[in-house]
Amino acid sequence: MVRIAVNSEPRLLNILRGVVRFCARKAGVSHSEADYLALAIDEAAANIIRHTYGGHHDALMALEIRSLPDRLEFILEDWGPKVCEDLIRPRSLDELRPGGLGTFFIYSFMDKCSYDPNFEEGNRLKLVKFLTRKGAGCNNESSSAKSG
Amino acid sequence: MKVRVRNLDKVSVIDSTGDVDLYSSPRLREAMLAEIKADGPSVLVNMSGVSYIDSSGIATLVEGLQLSRQTKTRFGLFGLRPNARSVLELARLHKVFTIFESEAEALEKIGSVHPFEGL
Numbered sequence: 001m002v003r004i005a006v007n008s009e010p011r012l013l014n015i016l017r018g019v020v021r022f023c024a025r026k027a028g029v030s031h032s033e034a035d036y037l038a039l040a041i042d043e044a045a046a047n048i049i050r051h052t053y054g055g056h057h058d059a060l061m062a063l064e065i066r067s068l069p070d071r072l073e074f075i076l077e078d079w080g081p082k083v084c085e086d087l088i089r090p091r092s093l094d095e096l097r098p099g100g101l102g103t104f105f106i107y108s109f110m111d112k113c114s115y116d117p118n119f120e121e122g123n124r125l126k127l128v129k130f131l132t133r134k135g136a137g138c139n140n141e142s143s144s145a146k147s148g
Numbered sequence: 149m150k151v152r153v154r155n156l157d158k159v160s161v162i163d164s165t166g167d168v169d170l171y172s173s174p175r176l177r178e179a180m181l182a183e184i185k186a187d188g189p190s191v192l193v194n195m196s197g198v199s200y201i202d203s204s205g206i207a208t209l210v211e212g213l214q215l216s217r218q219t220k221t222r223f224g225l226f227g228l229r230p231n232a233r234s235v236l237e238l239a240r241l242h243k244v245f246t247i248f249e250s251e252a253e254a255l256e257k258i259g260s261v262h263p264f265e266g267l
Contacts, residue, residue, distance in 0.1 A: 009171075010169070010170040010171035011171040013169055013170060013171060014167060014169070014171075017200070032230075032231065032234075035200070035231050038200075039200075039202055039235070042169060042170075042202050043202060043203055046169075046170045046202065046203075046204065049170065050170070096210065096213075096214070096241075096244060100203075101203035101206055101207065101239055102202070102203040102204075104203075104239065105202075105203060105235075105238070105239075108238060
């Protein structure tokens with residue numbers, strides 16, 4: 001299991017992407033698929049920064065990655081106002097407009113996406129990607145980092 | 149991410165290098181929109197150095213495309229790496245943008261692109 005906590009700073013998103021790629025590769029995921037997973041987590045974290053924290057860069061968010069034999073679980077936590085899950089839906093691709101693609105990418109690259117209703121202090125988003133290849137996983141290692 | 153603007157004959161080329169994400173996309177946006185507003189006939193974004201692009205980067209490119217249609221500026225991308233291309237394809241935007249394989253092709257053909265419709 002890997003857990004990393006960072007400030008809601010956009011420039012720290014590349015750290016989250018790097019951790020996701022590392023764990024995905026270690027779980028046997030291909031380079032390109034690892035990039036897609038990193039994109040999905042990047043989009044989810046960017047949504048926290050932009051929407052939950054309203055662009056404030058001094059709040060905290062955490063990413064936990066659990067590598068299981070058949071899947072990777074990504075848990076993103078923030079301590080902002082509750083997200084209304086019904087409002088988070090991918091937009092139609094038929095309209096040409098800037099923005100709104102982040103949720104589409106999350107849904108495209110992840111197999112499951114849900115909020116934990118029991119996390120009362122903020123929002124806990126769980127994203128699951130089922131593995132098609134059995135890899136080493138990174139659940140034998142535990143690390144955490146805090147930045148900001 | 150680094151952004152550099154080259155003003156060639158009737159074409160502005162914006163070289164972007166590195167990751168285009170929520171943090172860095174405002175820099176690309178600023179340079180790109182400034183060139184489109186500058187009333188030059190053509191603006192090209194060199195994507196060959198872009199190692200990663202997220203939805204904020206794509207939104208920036210869409211904004212450039214929309215502004216270019218208003219200003220009747222020819223607008224195109226070239227040098228897309230496979231990961232950036234696949235993200236554009238997934239979002240079904242690869243047919244919306246005018247995309248060239250290389251700078252040489254882009255410089256040769258951008259003059260014949262219709263400002264509203266692409267090639």
